Amino acid sequence: MLKTRKILLAxxxxxxxxxxxxxxxxxxxSGTTLRHLVxxxxxxxxxxxxxxxxxxxxxxxxxxxxEARLEDEVLQCIAxxxxxxxxxxxxxxxxxxxxxxxxxxxxxxxxxKVDLVVLGSQRPRGKQGLRSRMLTDDLLRRLGTPxxxxxxxxx
Numbered sequence: 001m002l003k004t005r006k007i008l009l010a011x012x013x014x015x016x017x018x019x020x021x022x023x024x025x026x027x028x029x030s031g032t033t034l035r036h037l038v039x040x041x042x043x044x045x046x047x048x049x050x051x052x053x054x055x056x057x058x059x060x061x062x063x064x065x066x067e068a069r070l071e072d073e074v075l076q077c078i079a080x081x082x083x084x085x086x087x088x089x090x091x092x093x094x095x096x097x098x099x100x101x102x103x104x105x106x107x108x109x110x111x112x113k114v115d116l117v118v119l120g121s122q123r124p125r126g127k128q129g130l131r132s133r134m135l136t137d138d139l140l141r142r143l144g145t146p147x148x149x150x151x152x153x154x155x
Contacts (some may be wrong), residue, residue, distance in 0.1 A: 008105075023148065037097060038097070
């Protein structure tokens with residue numbers, strides 16, 4: 001049986017990610033370390049509204065607003081998983097990264113030598129929301145670590 005003393009959870013608050021959070025928490029026994037990676041995709045960097053906002057100060061204010069909303073979402077996601085981990089006596093280490101999700105996941109997985117990576121599955125066609133392209137064969141090969149993909153809820 002696979003000994004999972006260090007689990008890396010990659011999530012970001014979507015339905016599929018929440019399924020991964022639940023699965024990762026179920027896998028954690030006493031003494032397990034759960035490293036939680038939340039990636040803010042780099043495509044948000046260009047969301048300044050410059051195609052419809054007419055001056056630099058309005059664009060800057062909108063940019064600060066978008067960043068604040070993203071930060072709030074990330075902090076809420078971390079707080080929720082932290083509460084669940086603390087209830088179970090699990091060592092919880094959150095990490096926030098900005099960039100390409102697959103690159104950030106590879107970097108985090110290799111940095112901490114984890115026993116298992118837990119991810120959510122892709123959003124099924126027909127469901128609303130962003131459809132991630134992170135789960136590629138190349139990513140799974142390059143991780144070099146067992147990967148558990150949580151099924152999409154009610155798919």
